[in-house]
Amino acid sequence: MAKLNFDLQHTDTLSRARTGKITTDHGEILTPIFMPVGTVGSVKAVNQQQLTNIVQAQIILGNTYHLYLRPGIQVLEQAGGLHKFNGWQKPILTDSGGYQVFSLAGTRKIKEEGVYFQSHIDGSRHLFSPEKVMDIQRSIGADIIMAFDECPHAGCEYVYARKSMELTHRWLDRCLARLAETEGRYGHTQNLFPIVQGSTFKDLRIASAQYIASKNAAGNAIGGLSVGETEEEMYAFTALSCEYLPADKPRYLMGVGTPWNILEGISLGVDMFDCVMPTRNARNGMLFTTQGVMNMKNKKWANDFSAIDAGFENEISNYYSKAYLRHLFVSGELLAGQLASLHNLSFYLWLVKEARRHIIAGDFTSWKQEMVQRLKIRM
Amino acid sequence: MAKLNFDLQHTDTLSRARTGKITTDHGEILTPIFMPVGTVGSVKAVNQQQLTNIVQAQIILGNTYHLYLRPGIQVLEQAGGLHKFNGWQKPILTDSGGYQVFSLAGTRKIKEEGVYFQSHIDGSRHLFSPEKVMDIQRSIGADIIMAFDECPHAGCEYVYARKSMELTHRWLDRCLARLAETEGRYGHTQNLFPIVQGSTFKDLRIASAQYIASKNAAGNAIGGLSVGETEEEMYAFTALSCEYLPADKPRYLMGVGTPWNILEGISLGVDMFDCVMPTRNARNGMLFTTQGVMNMKNKKWANDFSAIDAGFENEISNYYSKAYLRHLFVSGELLAGQLASLHNLSFYLWLVKEARRHIIAGDFTSWKQEMVQRLKIRM
Numbered sequence: 001m002a003k004l005n006f007d008l009q010h011t012d013t014l015s016r017a018r019t020g021k022i023t024t025d026h027g028e029i030l031t032p033i034f035m036p037v038g039t040v041g042s043v044k045a046v047n048q049q050q051l052t053n054i055v056q057a058q059i060i061l062g063n064t065y066h067l068y069l070r071p072g073i074q075v076l077e078q079a080g081g082l083h084k085f086n087g088w089q090k091p092i093l094t095d096s097g098g099y100q101v102f103s104l105a106g107t108r109k110i111k112e113e114g115v116y117f118q119s120h121i122d123g124s125r126h127l128f129s130p131e132k133v134m135d136i137q138r139s140i141g142a143d144i145i146m147a148f149d150e151c152p153h154a155g156c157e158y159v160y161a162r163k164s165m166e167l168t169h170r171w172l173d174r175c176l177a178r179l180a181e182t183e184g185r186y187g188h189t190q191n192l193f194p195i196v197q198g199s200t201f202k203d204l205r206i207a208s209a210q211y212i213a214s215k216n217a218a219g220n221a222i223g224g225l226s227v228g229e230t231e232e233e234m235y236a237f238t239a240l241s242c243e244y245l246p247a248d249k250p251r252y253l254m255g256v257g258t259p260w261n262i263l264e265g266i267s268l269g270v271d272m273f274d275c276v277m278p279t280r281n282a283r284n285g286m287l288f289t290t291q292g293v294m295n296m297k298n299k300k301w302a303n304d305f306s307a308i309d310a311g312f313e314n315e316i317s318n319y320y321s322k323a324y325l326r327h328l329f330v331s332g333e334l335l336a337g338q339l340a341s342l343h344n345l346s347f348y349l350w351l352v353k354e355a356r357r358h359i360i361a362g363d364f365t366s367w368k369q370e371m372v373q374r375l376k377i378r379m
Numbered sequence: 380m381a382k383l384n385f386d387l388q389h390t391d392t393l394s395r396a397r398t399g400k401i402t403t404d405h406g407e408i409l410t411p412i413f414m415p416v417g418t419v420g421s422v423k424a425v426n427q428q429q430l431t432n433i434v435q436a437q438i439i440l441g442n443t444y445h446l447y448l449r450p451g452i453q454v455l456e457q458a459g460g461l462h463k464f465n466g467w468q469k470p471i472l473t474d475s476g477g478y479q480v481f482s483l484a485g486t487r488k489i490k491e492e493g494v495y496f497q498s499h500i501d502g503s504r505h506l507f508s509p510e511k512v513m514d515i516q517r518s519i520g521a522d523i524i525m526a527f528d529e530c531p532h533a534g535c536e537y538v539y540a541r542k543s544m545e546l547t548h549r550w551l552d553r554c555l556a557r558l559a560e561t562e563g564r565y566g567h568t569q570n571l572f573p574i575v576q577g578s579t580f581k582d583l584r585i586a587s588a589q590y591i592a593s594k595n596a597a598g599n600a601i602g603g604l605s606v607g608e609t610e611e612e613m614y615a616f617t618a619l620s621c622e623y624l625p626a627d628k629p630r631y632l633m634g635v636g637t638p639w640n641i642l643e644g645i646s647l648g649v650d651m652f653d654c655v656m657p658t659r660n661a662r663n664g665m666l667f668t669t670q671g672v673m674n675m676k677n678k679k680w681a682n683d684f685s686a687i688d689a690g691f692e693n694e695i696s697n698y699y700s701k702a703y704l705r706h707l708f709v710s711g712e713l714l715a716g717q718l719a720s721l722h723n724l725s726f727y728l729w730l731v732k733e734a735r736r737h738i739i740a741g742d743f744t745s746w747k748q749e750m751v752q753r754l755k756i757r758m
């Protein structure tokens with residue numbers, strides 16, 4: 001089986017936006033793309049047939065930290081990897097677990113060898129080292145796997161950010177060495193994406209992007225953003241990172257974001273996005289639509305029998321009314337979370353497909369400016 | 380539009396089982412049938428497309444008590460009735476709210492005029508009278524609507540059971556009078572099913588069944604069972620009620636039950652069933668399958684990668700493994716409830732379809748005896 005391939009197809013003239021096609025052993029991905037997050041091997045409230053047929057997802061994420069704790073590596077190996085375990089036959093990307101170890105786990109200690117942490121489920125003690133995390137991702141078997149990195153919080157001091165970045169670079173080399181010594185368990189190729197860090201310091205971001213670019217990986221990620229900095233900083237450091245990353249490899253901006261964040265990211269040269277926002281906000285009753293943002297619990301929708309969103313083709317968003325969905329939320333019905341998640345994810349996938357269409361048509365920038373204004377409206 | 384019609388098609392020779400076809404203004408129902416419960420206009424965790432395409436439900440229930448409180452009559456009328464509100468275009472049956480008033484509501488007082496009760500949501504005070512409940516069911520707009528009855532608990536005293544039954548009969552006459560004075564709001568015919576009561580007293584059951592039969596309704600229901608009596612009593616009083624109800628009208632056994640309860644009920648001459656068990660138990664991890672009953676949270680399924688249930692055709696039950704579904708339950712994922720509910724409901728609908736097939740083939744009784752044994756196995 002073959003290494004991940006990226007065909008850069010169109011490049012916008014008025015922005016850095018581009019379209020492309022990623023080919024993996026589990027199929028193709030047209031970029032720019034949004035990747036729904038399937039934390040423990042399930043995109044919350046949505047099944048795999050719905051992800052394929054309604055959401056039209058092309059690739060989903062899994063979280064290494066969560067999958068390592070549950071169902072655990074032994075079960076995943078016996079199943080034949082995550083694709084077989086959860087029945088998702090298209091591409092999968094797994095993160096390195098770094099972000100969850102820093103945000104979810106109990107007492108944790110960062111050492112040169114890796115991170116010692118306690119499970120948030122049962123308090124049990126574990127070490128995530130670059131080698132261990134590569135081995136776990138071999139057992140999970142995703143098509144795209146992420147390097148183990150430290151992601152410092154926004155606003156950290158320069159000296160901390162520099163040391164953290166240097167540690168991330170040393171860990172990257174250990175990840176690459178481990179992968180060179182091992183093979184995929186399930187017959188398909190796994191492709192490591194290294195991660196640019198450097199917080200919001202210009203020289204560190206450039207140094208990190210140059211170091212990451214020097215590895216000539218199949219794709220590259222931009223980490224350490226959307227962690228508390230301003231939107232302007234996020235866009236500026238995304239742009240800076242993209243500038244130093246190779247144009248002929250896909251660029252993945254981790255953990256971003258709102259629909260308008262994604263459109264801006266595309267305009268800066270990003271090809272891949274993931275975020276829990278469409279599903280998490282959906283469960284809280286917040287919908288992103290072609291007409292703006294709706295709080296479905298609002299009384300104003302009680303008698304509004306128009307479709308949830310008539311602005312794009314979707315068997316859920318075009319079929320159920322705002323009044324019905326509001327009623328499901330107010331009544332605490334489980335179906336509320338399912339329908340809202342299906343809508344938000346479908347909307348995100350529609351949005352990146354539209355962006356792709358406008359990049360190809362040559363009017364991406366004007367379309368994007370209009371959309372960003374519209375999508376932010378509080379309905 | 381036309382009154383509900385029932386074609387009695389086949390009658391078994393070794394049991395009282397029969398097959399038939401109910402025709403309503405929203406389409407046909409092949410009997411025997413199981414009706415998923417959609418309490419507030421949503422079958423919990425399952426959307427209407429899934430109910431149609433995966434579960435293959437032919438009719439669903441709504442609860443008058445719940446729908447009256449939320450979204451309320453005004454919203455349902457503005458929507459054009461429940462069919463338009465929730466997007467379910469096939470037949471709907473609504474109960475009379477009696478059962479919920481007695482089991483869920485706060486302080487309640489039964490008077491000749493009706494029942495005074497407090498909402499379980501906000502404590503507000505309401506009266507359900509036979510006239511009021513008919514008016515509410517006119518606003519909801521179900522194809523089959525139920526008479527307002529009092530359902531005494533199992534083990535109540537003879538005198539209480541008799542007085543309660545007599546009250547139910549007087550209320551039935553008031554229901555019929557109210558319906559005669561009013562019309563359906565949405566252009567389709569609504570058909571009242573009266574309800575046999577009489578607790579577990581033979582003379583009362585017979586008297587009640589005779590009284591109900593004398594009304595010559597489009598269909599008849601058997602109430603006051605599955606409320607705490609033994610299975611033997613439930614079967615005996617179902618059989619007795621069926622004996623005195625007309626053979627050429629559908630018979631509906633309310634709130635029953637397990638898969639084996641349903642097979643026994645069919646053998647006694649029942650055509651229609653409803654129960655929250657397939658969905659409620661699903662959410663708790665209890666699955667009914669062609670091989671028996673499974674507790675999905677059990678450790679023994681952790682490494683069992685066989686299909687949830689390969690015993691009948693279903694895109695969910697045949698696709699996801701026991702190990703994956705167990706993992707979803709153990710991890711507290713919302714998808715667990717969706718997949719388990721889809722499985723259990725599909726299994727119930729498959730079971731009544733199989734029963735129908737065996738009645739037509741003439742081997743219902745031997746098939747039923749074997750199935751009842753198999754379905755009860757604790758896997």
Ligand SMILES: [Zn+2]
Binds near residue numbers: 226
């Ligand atoms: Zn995010």
Ligand SMILES: [Zn+2]
Binds near residue numbers: 605653655
């Ligand atoms: Zn029941």
